[in-house]
Amino acid sequence: MTEEIGTRWHGYLTVENLHEVTHAIRALLEGKRYTYVAVNEALSQPHIRLHERLSPETSATEPVYSHIGDDRTWGMIGINDTYGAWSCPTSSAGKRTYIAFEPGKLTVDTHAPAGHKVISVFVME
Numbered sequence: 267m268t269e270e271i272g273t274r275w276h277g278y279l280t281v282e283n284l285h286e287v288t289h290a291i292r293a294l295l296e297g298k299r300y301t302y303v304a305v306n307e308a309l310s311q312p313h314i315r316l317h318e319r320l321s322p323e324t325s326a327t328e329p330v331y332s333h334i335g336d337d338r339t340w341g342m343i344g345i346n347d348t349y350g351a352w353s354c355p356t357s358s359a360g361k362r363t364y365i366a367f368e369p370g371k372l373t374v375d376t377h378a379p380a381g382h383k384v385i386s387v388f389v390m391e
Contacts, residue, residue, distance in 0.1 A: 276366035279356050281334055284341040287365060288332035291343065294372055295320050295330065299391045302349070308382035317391065318347045352386070 279287055297320075304313040320329035327344075334341040345352045354363055354374055359381040366373040370390040378384050 274368060276364070279341075279343070279354065279363040279365050281338055281341045281356060284332045284334060284343065284356065288330060288343050290367060291345070291372060292320075292328070292330040294367070294370075294390070295345070295347075295388065301389050301391060302347075302352075302386065303389075304384060304386040306378060306382055306384045308378070308380070315349050318349055321346055321348045354386075 275290070277283070299317050299319050302313075302315040302318050306313070322329050329346045330343070332341060332343050340356050342353050342355045344354075354365075354376055356363055358379055359377040361377040361381075363374065363376040365375075372388040374386045376384055376386075
């Protein structure tokens with residue numbers, strides 16, 4: 267399933283598929299430069315970062331990692347790059363996180379803890 271996730275896959279991020287999705291994100295971003303764009307419905311402008319790359323220097327663990335809560339009801343993916351840190355929960359503010367992989371592109375549709383919709387896109391350069 268990991269090969270399938272890394273090419274053309276879309277679905278909700280769950281505790282059950284968390285490690286496979288993390289592996290697919292790592293495979294997509296590792297050793298490449300990418301542009302990151304985030305749109306938060308509560309903000310007036312998108313957040314755009316050009317020429318990013320994974321950065322183990324900003325992380326105590328791997329640059330792309332996952333964590334499942336002790337009660338196994340939630341999980342999250344973390345990404346550390348040359349800008350800083352980004353994370354994505356399996357759900358936030360009662361809403362589930364939706365992920366879509368396309369060749370050279372990752373789209374994450376989630377919600378901020380305050381409940382605002384946030385869409386993040388990673389596009390390979």
